[in-house]
Amino acid sequence: MPYKVEYKQGAFTQTYAANLPSKTAAQTVKNAVIKGMKAKDAARVKISKH
Numbered sequence: 387m388p389y390k391v392e393y394k395q396g397a398f399t400q401t402y403a404a405n406l407p408s409k410t411a412a413q414t415v416k417n418a419v420i421k422g423m424k425a426k427d428a429a430r431v432k433i434s435k436h
Contacts, residue, residue, distance in 0.1 A: 387435040391415045395430055402431075409433065 389412035390404040403415045412433045420428035 389433055390436050391419060391431065391433055393419070393427070393431050404436065 388404065389406040389409055391402045391406070391412055393400045393402065402419050403412070406412045406415065416431055416433055420431050423431070
């Protein structure tokens with residue numbers, strides 16, 4: 387199953403990347419996404435399968 391990286395806050399969801407082949411690839415995207423975020427926002431970025 388492919389992986390996706392999403393930011394969720396309440397009913398709002400933003401997908402940064404989808405159909406990633408591995409958890410490693412998803413982690414790389416997540417790290418890039420959260421680099422400039424505050425810790426509170428970074429905690430809302432999740433990796434999931436879809």
